[in-house]
Structure formats: C-alpha cells, structure tokens
Amino acid sequence: MNSNLNAPHFKDEQAAYAYVEAWLWPTGPVCPHCGNCDQGRIRKLAGKSTRPGLRKCNECRKQFTVKVGTIFEDSHAPMTHWLQAIYLMCSSKKGISTRQLQRMLGGSMKTAWFMGHRIRLAMAPAANSGPVGGAGKTVEADATYLSKSPKTRKAPGTAVNAKPAPQVFSLIERGGAIRSMYLDDKNIRGALAVHLHDDSRLVTDGSVSYKFQVANHESVDHSKFEWTRGDVHTNTLEGFFSIFKRGLVGVYQHMDKKHLDRYLSEFDFRMNTRAKLGVNDTQRTGMAIASARGKRLQYKTAH
Numbered sequence: 001m002n003s004n005l006n007a008p009h010f011k012d013e014q015a016a017y018a019y020v021e022a023w024l025w026p027t028g029p030v031c032p033h034c035g036n037c038d039q040g041r042i043r044k045l046a047g048k049s050t051r052p053g054l055r056k057c058n059e060c061r062k063q064f065t066v067k068v069g070t071i072f073e074d075s076h077a078p079m080t081h082w083l084q085a086i087y088l089m090c091s092s093k094k095g096i097s098t099r100q101l102q103r104m105l106g107g108s109m110k111t112a113w114f115m116g117h118r119i120r121l122a123m124a125p126a127a128n129s130g131p132v133g134g135a136g137k138t139v140e141a142d143a144t145y146l147s148k149s150p151k152t153r154k155a156p157g158t159a160v161n162a163k164p165a166p167q168v169f170s171l172i173e174r175g176g177a178i179r180s181m182y183l184d185d186k187n188i189r190g191a192l193a194v195h196l197h198d199d200s201r202l203v204t205d206g207s208v209s210y211k212f213q214v215a216n217h218e219s220v221d222h223s224k225f226e227w228t229r230g231d232v233h234t235n236t237l238e239g240f241f242s243i244f245k246r247g248l249v250g251v252y253q254h255m256d257k258k259h260l261d262r263y264l265s266e267f268d269f270r271m272n273t274r275a276k277l278g279v280n281d282t283q284r285t286g287m288a289i290a291s292a293r294g295k296r297l298q299y300k301t302a303h
C-alpha cells in the first residue's frame with residue numbers, strides 16, 4: 001500500500017516547489033513584479049547554489065519564486081514542511097494543535113504557531129465572497145455558546161461581572177458553503193443582513209433574532225421539543241458546532257477570542273471541502289495551497 005505521506009513533495013524540496021507551483025501557477029509561472037506570463041521570457045535558474053524554484057523574468061530582469069505574495073513569503077521553513085503542515089491541517093477533522101505540529105515537524109513553537117495561523121489565513125474565504133445562499137437555496141442559521149459545559153453556561157447579565165461565553169454564529173447553504181463568525185459585540189440580525197442572500201429560504205430555531213428578517217423563513221420550536229418538521233431543521237449546523245467544540249476542547253484547548261475568527265475559517269474550510277461534497281484530503285490540501293495567493297501575514301501583526 002502506498003501511504004499518502006510517502007509522496008515525494010513531502011520529502012524532496014524540488015518536488016515540493018513543483019507541487020506548490022502546479023497549484024498556484026496552473027498555466028505556468030507569472031512574474032509577481034511585472035505580471036509577465038510569457039513562458040519564453042521567464043527562465044528557471046538552476047545550479048547547486050541556487051534556491052529551489054528560483055525564476056528570472058526577462059522583461060523586468062527581477063528574480064522570484066512562487067512564494068512571493070503568498071502565505072509562504074519570507075518563511076525560512078522548507079517547503080516540504082509547509083506541505084506536511086498543510087496536509088495535516090487539511091486532513092484532521094478537528095484541527096491540529098501548535099504543539100502537535102511542532103513535535104511532528106521539529107523547529108520552534110513560534111514557527112509552528114505562526115505557520116498554523118498563516119495556513120488558517122489561506123483557508124479564509126476571499127474578501128469578495130458575497131452572501132450565503134440565493135434564490136431557490138435553503139440556508140440554515142444558528143448560534144452557539146462556546147462555554148465548556150452547559151452547566152457552567154450563564155446567560156449574559158445573570159451574574160455581576162460574569163463574562164458572557166463567546167458566541168459563534170453560522171450560516172450554511174444546504175449542500176453548499178458555510179460561513180461562521182464570532183459575534184462578540186455584533187448581533188445576529190446585523191450578521192444576517194450582511195451574510196445572508198435576501199432571496200434565500202431561511203430555516204432556524206424559534207429564536208426571536210430571526211423573526212421578520214427574511215420574507216421566506218421557517219422555524220422549529222425547540223422549546224416545544226420540535227427539532228425537525230420536514231426539511232425545516234438546523235441539524236447540519238448542530239453537527240458542525242459539535243465538531244468545532246470537540247476541536248476546541250480536545251485539540252486547541254484554548255482559543256484566544258481575538259483569533260476565534262481564524263479558527264472558524266479553518267473549520268469552515270474543511271466543512272466547505274468536506275468528503276460529502278466529493279473532496280478528498282489531497283484535493284483539500286491543494287485547494288488550501290491554491291488560496292494562499294494574495295494572503296500575507298507578518299509575525300508582528302499575527303498576534
């Protein structure tokens with residue numbers, strides 16, 4: 001049997017570069033300095049002392065690799081390590097902790113932490129993704145508190161000085177994309193207005209937050225023990241929240257509130273490329289690499 005972990009791009013630096021280039025330059029190298037993509041005017045520099053993947057543009061005379069303008073820029077980690085880390089994050093349903101990454105790849109905790117957050121950035125949706133759903137689409141919306149146990153959960157304002165548990169809100173189009181966010185001081189109505197396509201059919205629980213927000217809205221009343229009525233339910237999101245919370249408790253143990261949106265991007269990405277939609281671990285890894293372009297995160301701004 002041939003293990004996925006045996007692939008050459010996990011072991012050989014040249015093969016690793018070729019792998020990343022195939023995802024980021026599907027039609028051949030593009031000069032990041034001048035935009036030249038004439039393959040006859042871009043030269044691969046070879047030789048023992050040359051960095052892997054180094055190209056020279058004959059138009060602007062500048063050198064570049066596939067790392068320029070991506071999450072890999074300015075990283076000293078070998079590309080093989082990057083590919084191992086991306087594969088691990090893409091194939092682990094509940095994520096992988098910084099400590100685990102550091103043990104598996106070697107190097108420092110700082111490197112592993114920063115690598116993890118850069119990969120999460122690649123997994124984040126593009127800024128111009130648009131609202132979830134559309135005409136003829138059914139969208140589930142639901143929110144959940146991230147307290148460790150329902151027993152310790154307190155509604156906001158029930159105790160003096162008690163901090164409300166962080167609340168996560170998600171929208172998912174049935175058979176399509178999910179979008180999750182940390183609500184913080186934002187509210188559900190505001191989030192719906194921004195992230196839900198107006199023409200969608202919305203299905204939710206009986207919370208008042210969803211009332212009169214969308215013309216086409218149906219809900220089930222959990223307080224009356226009604227969980228499902230025909231296709232009106234929020235079971236898809238209940239399943240997602242369950243995986244996210246198991247990752248929170250079992251893998252990440254502590255997610256800093258200010259980084260919660262990054263972790264949500266990671267779990268959203270795996271949900272959006274789930275096996276049920278026909279994507280396997282290797283394809284998911286490639287999709288993460290393909291979205292590494294235009295996303296730079298510098299250590300000083302990563303905290």
Ligand SMILES: [Zn+2]
Nearest residue numbers: 031034057060
């Ligand atoms: Zn150029």
